[in-house]
Amino acid sequence: MARLDEYMMPGGLGTYHRTRNQLSGDSSSSRLSPWLANGCLSPRTVYWRVKRFEREHAHDARRDGFDHIYKFVFELTWRDYFRMYCAHFGARVFFAGGPAKRRRLWRRDSDAEDRWKSGRTGVPLVDALMRELAATGYIANRGRYIVASYLVHYLGLDWRVGADWFERLLVDHDVCSNYGEWASMAGVAAAPSRGQPLGLKGRGPAAGRGA
Numbered sequence: 286m287a288r289l290d291e292y293m294m295p296g297g298l299g300t301y302h303r304t305r306n307q308l309s310g311d312s313s314s315s316r317l318s319p320w321l322a323n324g325c326l327s328p329r330t331v332y333w334r335v336k337r338f339e340r341e342h343a344h345d346a347r348r349d350g351f352d353h354i355y356k357f358v359f360e361l362t363w364r365d366y367f368r369m370y371c372a373h374f375g376a377r378v379f380f381a382g383g384p385a386k387r388r389r390l391w392r393r394d395s396d397a398e399d400r401w402k403s404g405r406t407g408v409p410l411v412d413a414l415m416r417e418l419a420a421t422g423y424i425a426n427r428g429r430y431i432v433a434s435y436l437v438h439y440l441g442l443d444w445r446v447g448a449d450w451f452e453r454l455l456v457d458h459d460v461c462s463n464y465g466e467w468a469s470m471a472g473v474a475a476a477p478s479r480g481q482p483l484g485l486k487g488r489g490p491a492a493g494r495g496a
């Protein structure tokens with residue numbers, strides 16, 4: 286609750302839409318994920334505290350042209366979305382072909398996997414992020430996309446190697462969000478063309494919505 290109150294400030298939530306994609310900075314995003322993931326903080330509590338902030342700061346909430354409140358609630362809703370995703374698709378969320386049942390032979394290469402895990406790929410940004418993950422148990426949302434995209438699209442490795450590594454290290458590990466995001470990155474999360482109720486969050490070179 287202390288962190289929630291700390292973040293409900295003009296310099297915190299009041300800048301969210303502009304700062305959320307930054308790779309560092311205590312106030313660039315809420316950093317509430319460990320408490321949300323471990324059941325210490327309910328998303329409803331967060332939502333209603335955000336609504337209070339909106340009322341109290343109505344005069345300057347959109348002063349810089351960004352809708353910070355809308356964007357924050359939109360991102361918070363992904364958490365619920367991935368819970369629905371797991372409830373809907375069950376054990377298939379862990380399969381290589383995912384809910385989309387996409388056939389693809391994922392590569393396994395223990396040397397490349399070890400270099401990715403230990404931050405020794407030779408790509409400075411990827412390596413810095415992987416070392417930050419190992420040292421702190423956290424990397425910002427954009428950093429997660431960068432290292433996941435590198436593993437899946439550049440190295441062509443089985444996306445579940447990445448999901449498993451995140452599961453071991455993240456202090457905010459949430460099985461639904463983690464496996465859902467990794468499957469989305471790998472393009473196996475769902476098959477929108479089949480009219481599934483949960484078709485959707487595409488990632489990577491041929492994917493849909495921007496992060």
Ligand SMILES: Cc1cc2nc3c(=O)[nH]c(=O)nc-3n(C[C@H](O)[C@H](O)[C@H](O)COP(=O)(O)OP(=O)(O)OC[C@H]3O[C@@H](n4cnc5c(N)ncnc54)[C@H](O)[C@@H]3O)c2cc1C
Nearest residue numbers: 314315316317318360361363364426429458459462463466
């Ligand atoms: C490959 C990958 C793996 C991820 N694994 C996890 C995980 O194990 N646990 C986890 O909580 N989040 C995960 N995320 C989502 C996101 O990166 C984190 O929720 C976010 O970085 C946490 O920081 P924050 O609390 O400052 O987020 P904020 O931007 O302040 O968002 C507020 C809250 O909304 C929720 N949220 C925000 N973005 C997402 C998202 N894209 N998907 C689901 N929920 C979201 C989180 O509960 C978060 O605490 C993953 C993303 C990727 C790309």
